[in-house]
Amino acid sequence: MDLSIGEVAQRSGLSVHALRFYEREGLFANPVRRLSNGRRIYHEEDLEWLAICTRLRSSGMSLADIRQYIQLARQGPGNEHERLDLLRRHQDHVEAQVRELQDTLDVMRAKVRIYEAHLARGEADSLWNPSHRAQSDPQPCTPSPPTPTPTPTSTLAPDAEEAS
Amino acid sequence: MDLSIGEVAQRSGLSVHALRFYEREGLFANPVRRLSNGRRIYHEEDLEWLAICTRLRSSGMSLADIRQYIQLARQGPGNEHERLDLLRRHQDHVEAQVRELQDTLDVMRAKVRIYEAHLARGEADSLWNPSHRAQSDPQPCTPSPPTPTPTPTSTLAPDAEEAS
């Protein structure tokens, strides 16, 4: 039932270095015990906590905030309000992140569609394949059109979304 | 129509330092021009590109990848496939991120619910308010129950989701 640091590293996906580092940083739920020879011993519960921990990390919680949470938890009952606040703050944070990512995805999908449409036509199309970089040399992107005609998008930046 | 670095900083939300840094790193769509006295001048299109740029950053694209993208774009037409690939790779990346964040949110919402239920009852409840840290001193979390009865969750870690 006892796990060595190597086993924990394997099963958690963290490096042994990172595990020692996390311990130094006070990120373990319960203080890591040692064998008489000084070697660390871990248990299943540590793995479970590490799993949450890495979830929190990968959702952008800083080690400092994780430490704070775990310190509250270590103090035992009585501070559940604080823990809840911490969790909720991070939850809001993650929700905001998701919303922003969704927005970004919308933008990127639009851009990808433009490129795709362009390439689909482009191979047989005079407009874009002229192997030498053509007309608008110094600004391959951007709205301000070199020719003031409503050109069919320049497929880079904050550009026209209207063409097909 | 010309913008100073200070104005751009204000309007983009980036610091003047960051703007100069971005320029050094080759992240501008078109090379930043200078006034005769050496001061940088920017234009609306730079702001628009910076807006995309910060979107890409905040969705986790590295400055290196942004540089690569903008370098392709600067080369003019002919490499749309590469740009599209870059975009699509990042898109996949962001979609994966969103999925992971959603999972994390599920976990966190569950946890928050547990805390809430706990606190709602807790104030009048014998189980949790005993101001001194009670029974399970060194492990305030985790499943392995101090008492082997199916206790009503310990509100921290990868713990029972079943209680109400």
Add this chain to the structure above:
DNA sequence: TGTTGATCTAGACCCGACTCTAGGACCTAG
């Protein structure tokens, strides 16, 4: 005519989160 205030350059510094190194201990197998 100073004194702000914005800008410039080069380069040092910082922070978070690891990652790695050196030097040593210990265990087990051959």
Add this chain to the structure above:
DNA sequence: CTAGGTCCTAGAGTCGGGTCTAGATCAACA
């Protein structure tokens, strides 16, 4: 008995992404 593998500590190094400093230039204002 020694070679290999895992572990230990303290502390240095790395990397990304900025941030800040010093010292200089310039423009505008009172």
